[in-house]
Amino acid sequence: MRFGLFLAAMAATAASALAQDAFLTGAQIKTAFAGKTVSGTEDGSAYQEKLLANGSIQGRSNLDGSYTGEWEVDGNEICFYYDDDDDDEDDDCSRVVLKGASVIFVDDDGSRSRATLR
Secondary structure, rough: HHHHHHHHHHHHHHHHHHHOOOOOOOOOOOOOOOEEEEEEEEEEEEEEEEOOOOOEEEEEEEEEEEEEEEEEEEOOOEEEEOOOOOOOOOEEEEEEEEEEEEEEEEEEOOOEEEEEOO
C-alpha cells in the first residue's frame, strides 16, 4: 500500500513540475532555436540538427546519416519537415519547454521527447 501511495505521489510531483514549466511563445522559440543545434535520441538513434536562421535544417543521425529539412514556428509550436519524409501530411509540431540547455517537446497528444539545445 505504501509503495502505491509513493508511486502516486511521484507521478503527481512529476506532472506538477511540468505544469509549472511555462511553454515558450512563438517569438521565444524563434529566438531560442535559430542558429542552434538540437541533439538527442529518437528511436534508439542519436541525432544532431543545426536549425539555421533561414528555416533550413542540416541534420545527421546514427541511423540515417546526413539529411535536410525545414523548421518553422507555427503559433506557439515548433514544426519540423524533413526532405526524405514520404508522409507529407505528417504533422511534426510541438510545444516547447526550455530549461537551460534542456528541451522538452510536447506533442498534441501529450507525448514528450527530450533534447539538448546548444
